Amino acid sequence: MPILLVFALTAACMPVPWPEPLVGGGERAAVGLTVAAVGLSALLSFAVRTWVVHTLRGSPSRKIEVMEGYARLRRLLLFVNLGLAAACVLAFGWGWYVHRAAVVPGPGPGKSLLAPFAELLVPAPYFAILLTAWTIYYDAERRIHQTTAFGPVPRPFWTRGGYVFHQLRQFALLVMLPVVLFTTQQTLARFAPELTRTDAYRIGSVAVVPVLVLFMPLLMKPLLGLKSMPAGPHRARLEALAARLHFRCADFLLWPTHGAAANALIVGLLPRVRYVVFTDRILDDLPPDELDAVLGHEVGHAKHGHIWLYAAFLGLSMTVLAALLVLLDQRLAAAGVVLPEWADGWVALPPVAVLAAYIFLVFGYLSRRCERQADVYGCRAVSCGDPNCTGHDASTVYPERARGLCPTGIRTFARALERVGQVNLMDEPAGRRSLVQLVRGFLGWLRAWQHSTMPRRVNFLLSLIDNPARERRFQRSVTLLRWTLLGGLAALLYALGEAVGWHELMQVM
Ligand SMILES: [Zn+2]
Ligand SMILES: [Zn+2]
Known part of the structure; x- marks a missing residue:
């Protein structure tokens, strides 16, 4: 989800002539409608929160049912909220209002420029919706956390401030970092256009991406509040397995979430800046052999070079898209096509939408294959x-x-x-294909676009017990996919570079 959100927010930060309010008209209508949309979203969140709190207060034994309903409603509200925010910018005139109100005097008399970083105000309704939602959902999350029919007393839960901060820092790292980089570039292009035309600036702005990707793990530790995993049985076991797999990393990290998430992840391209992160919940809930399997999956990503593959794939894809745009521009100019004035700002949006769709489809497919490969490695690690x-x-x-x-x-x-899926409520019930279930299935699939769904993953792995040849076929198909994609993109880039001229291509990067 975060990648697609990055695209939506980047699109909102583009210099697009957003339309005036479609109803009412004027600045007051724009502000009033936007505030109303944020308020509506808050009301919906509050209704969900109240349902959870009341139901669990009355009948704690319905915890599982309530958790499933809550997860489903939140997923649905995620899309409702995105829709509301989009309506603010596209229909209620919020984007138009920002571009009108947040200006500073520009070069020349009577001219004005959008204030530095003011494009971040365009998606501000979404930020407001998110912050309110976190603040309101807190009560529901705490109630779920504290409801136990039996069993041990749960860990103390976050304070409301701590919970909102926990959500905020994840959002800042995964979503806002690229968006802020993009707005920095836009701001520089507005206020120091001669600087952005120098070669040094161009090289710098291209180089910042790999540098960031390389050092992201170092940034993650303080930003997400990760800690070095304390010495003890968990750490000793993980280190022993890492040694057996001949896997090196800078450290094993612990992500304190007050039991909110059961998750593990690997970050970093090089062993010296590579971390494997485990949340508190996954360490508590998984028996030792299953924890080994989870580390095996993460190590599998590194052993198969997935992180390098993703970086190369995304870098090549974006360069190819840029080259395609240059080609289109050159051909249109050669044919004497002039875009109408109204289309001037809007032409920035289609490429973002194309890139988002491409990432969703092609990268999504690649990512699901790689997850499966890491799953197989995870099985091997405990075989x-x-x-x-x-x-x-x-x-x-x-x-x-x-x-x-x-x-x-x-x-x-x-x-x-399966255990991780149960804890995180990721299972989608299979059954009759009613419309509700279709919608549910679709939302579940949208969420699983990078990882595939739990039952599919499990079924594939279990099928390998009776059919070992399937594993070899699968490994060969992933290798083929990897080199076809990278080779195809590289060939395409070479052809495009020859067609548009390498110097022209460098200019737009
Ligand atoms: Zn994975
Ligand atoms: Zn065995």
């Missing part, structure tokens, strides 16, 4: 050398570098996957 084994015990010997693949290893990994 013994006997492809027909019936179980593991203390005397089981595991081969180095995850060379084995056995039924017990596959089942261990599948169990871990």
